[in-house]
Structure formats: structure tokens, C-alpha cells
Amino acid sequence: MxxxxxxxxxxxxxxxxxxxxxxxxxxxxxxxxxxxxxxxxxxxxxxxxxxxxxxxxxxxxxxxxxxxxxxxxxxxxxQAFREDLDWMASAMYAAEVMDVLIEEGEPNPDLFYLLSNTFQLGKQGRFRFALRVFELRLMQFLGYEPQMEACISCHSPLESQIYFTVEGGAVCPACRSQFRGVRPLSPNGWQWMKRLLHWDYARVNILHPSDNALEELSQLMQSYISYRLERPLKSLDFLSTVQKPAPPSRGKEKNSTSPTSPVD
Ligand SMILES: [Zn+2]
Structure with missing residues (x-):
């Protein structure tokens, strides 16, 4: 046939x-x-x-x-993705996550459009943003969407102190000890996560989160996705090795971890 x-x-x-x-x-x-x-x-x-x-x-x-x-x-x-290490690592990461998480067969045009749009944005020099949208939306399409509206344990509203667990999304300070892989989530990072999950996907390209927000989401979502995989992603090491440092941020705050620093 x-x-x-x-x-x-x-x-x-x-x-x-x-x-x-x-x-x-x-x-x-x-x-x-x-x-x-x-x-x-x-x-x-x-x-x-x-x-x-x-x-x-x-x-x-x-x-x-x-x-x-x-x-x-x-x-x-x-072609450009195969000639630039930074772009290659980004494209490989998106491709490997799709390959590892998705079984053969099971057509889903939304997933195809997600990958296609990720590559288009990458080609425009926006991989750092494109991959954050890709991570969140892929989890959403596959039924692993992080729950961000209220604490996933006690359902109380979230205020200024917010945490994020790889086990399912946002948690409040009182509940965080019940979960594994918990990290603080800034109010700005929290807003961006919700926005990237729920914004009309056809118009997502008009959004421009700050470099700090993108860096925060990158750390959280890479652990969130890795938690759902049976083996580590080969492309993540490659990505952290070759990724150029983010452009100097306009704000005065500094991230405590950069993509090039080793993470234990
Ligand atoms: Zn709680």
C-alpha cells in the first residue's frame, strides 16, 4: 500500500x-x-x-x-539547523522529546503543527521561546499538563510564595514537602507558564517573555519532562553544553543558575 x-x-x-x-x-x-x-x-x-x-x-x-x-x-x-551547534541542539531536543514520548501510529495533527511551528520560530532565531511553548503544549496535548491555577494538593489559591513540583504543577508553601522535585516558582514565571499553556496557540508567536522567565521555565519544564521518561534525554546534555549564554538581561537581577553551569 x-x-x-x-x-x-x-x-x-x-x-x-x-x-x-x-x-x-x-x-x-x-x-x-x-x-x-x-x-x-x-x-x-x-x-x-x-x-x-x-x-x-x-x-x-x-x-x-x-x-x-x-x-x-x-x-x-x-539546513541552518544542521550547521549551527546551538540550533542543532535545540532542534534535536524537540525532535528527541517527540520521538521518546510518542508511540508509532496515533496520528495527532496538533502535535505535528506544534513541532512545525517550533522549527519555524527557531529559524527566526526564537528557539529559546519556541522550546518553552513546545514543552508546555506537548505536555498538555499528551495529557500531562501541569496544573497551575491553585495548589495541586490543598487547592488553595496561590499567592506570592509559589513552588513547582515535577509531580504535577504548582504547590503552596504548606504542601510542598509532600512532593518530589520541588523548586520555587517566581510569580512572573507562574504567570508566563499559565499564559503559554492557555493562550490561543495560533497567536502564541506574538508573546515575548523576558529572558529570565524563559530561563526559569526551561529549568522547570526540563525536569518536569525528564521525570516522565524512562531514560535521560541525550540531547539535554548537548543542549546545555553548546547553548550560547542568554543575551545580557536588561534587569539587574541575576539568575543563580545558567544553562552552561553544571547541575547536580
Ligand atoms: Zn497546598
Missing amino acids: VYKTEGIVLRTRSLGEADTLVTLYTKEHGKVRAAARGARRPRNRLMGPAQVFTHGRYILFKGKQLDTLSQGDIIHSY
């Missing part, structure tokens, strides 16, 4: 002498794995479409064990 689909290449690995095994996240069929025969031969027509991060229209043959990629037309090559 032949099928056509629009997809983004999440990862690739060598298969045999000249083939590439690609994992695609597709709009119509969810996560799909396929062999691109001959894609590692020079001038092969599948070479471009089978490169990691490529967004294209694909024609595949359904196989018993493995599908075969027969044709691909590139919509966005995202």
Missing part, C-alpha cells in the same frame, strides 16, 4: 551500506519509521528529504516490518 503524508524527520541512522533509517513525525499518520534506500549515495534523490529536521511531503510504501520511503519533496530543509 502506498501512502502520502507531510512530515518532519525526527532522527536518522545508517542502515546497511547506503540506506538511511528515518523516523518521521507526520501530520496524517503520526510517528512512522521508514527505510530510505540509497539515501547515503552521492546525488541520490532521497538524500535531502531523508536528512534530519527536513520538513517535506513524502510518499511511502507500507511494509510488513518497515515502511519504505519512495519519494520526498522538501518544504523546509532547515
Whole structure:
């Protein structure tokens, strides 16, 4: 059976002498794995479409064990993501989280649009923002949305002292000792988390959180996602190693941890 689909290449690995095994996240069929025969031969027509991060229209043959990629037309090559370490690490992180959290099959066009928009924003130089939206919305789409409106334990309203637990969202000072992976959450970070979760997704690109807010959300959501995985993400180490320091912040406050400092 032949099928056509629009997809983004999440990862690739060598298969045999000249083939590439690609994992695609597709709009119509969810996560799909396929062999691109001959894609590692020079001038092969599948070479471009089978490169990691490529967004294209694909024609595949359904196989018993493995599908075969027969044709691909590139919509966005995202060549720049493969040439800049910072961008590569960011794109790899989004792709790896999708790959690890999502089973094959189970189509979900919202998830495809989320990844596609994350890459588009990344290409505009906004990966730091795009990944925060990606983390929160992915958790929401997959049913792991952090609960932020009130304390997840006693349901009392949250005021100035707010904490965040990897076990489910915001907690009040009185309840925080019941949970694991608890960190303080600033009122500003709290507002941004709620906004990024509930803002009309089609218009999310107009938002511009401060660098401090993005850094805070990054730390919290990376632990939140890691808590839901069976193994650590390879791309997180890479991301923290290569990420350029955030531009100097305009405010006078300083973050106690930076993405490049080792975290125990
Ligand atoms: Zn409470």
C-alpha cells in the first residue's frame, strides 16, 4: 500500500551500506519509521528529504516490518539547523522529546503543527521561546499538563510564595514537602507558564517573555519532562553544553543558575 503524508524527520541512522533509517513525525499518520534506500549515495534523490529536521511531503510504501520511503519533496530543509551547534541542539531536543514520548501510529495533527511551528520560530532565531511553548503544549496535548491555577494538593489559591513540583504543577508553601522535585516558582514565571499553556496557540508567536522567565521555565519544564521518561534525554546534555549564554538581561537581577553551569 502506498501512502502520502507531510512530515518532519525526527532522527536518522545508517542502515546497511547506503540506506538511511528515518523516523518521521507526520501530520496524517503520526510517528512512522521508514527505510530510505540509497539515501547515503552521492546525488541520490532521497538524500535531502531523508536528512534530519527536513520538513517535506513524502510518499511511502507500507511494509510488513518497515515502511519504505519512495519519494520526498522538501518544504523546509532547515539546513541552518544542521550547521549551527546551538540550533542543532535545540532542534534535536524537540525532535528527541517527540520521538521518546510518542508511540508509532496515533496520528495527532496538533502535535505535528506544534513541532512545525517550533522549527519555524527557531529559524527566526526564537528557539529559546519556541522550546518553552513546545514543552508546555506537548505536555498538555499528551495529557500531562501541569496544573497551575491553585495548589495541586490543598487547592488553595496561590499567592506570592509559589513552588513547582515535577509531580504535577504548582504547590503552596504548606504542601510542598509532600512532593518530589520541588523548586520555587517566581510569580512572573507562574504567570508566563499559565499564559503559554492557555493562550490561543495560533497567536502564541506574538508573546515575548523576558529572558529570565524563559530561563526559569526551561529549568522547570526540563525536569518536569525528564521525570516522565524512562531514560535521560541525550540531547539535554548537548543542549546545555553548546547553548550560547542568554543575551545580557536588561534587569539587574541575576539568575543563580545558567544553562552552561553544571547541575547536580
Ligand atoms: Zn497546598
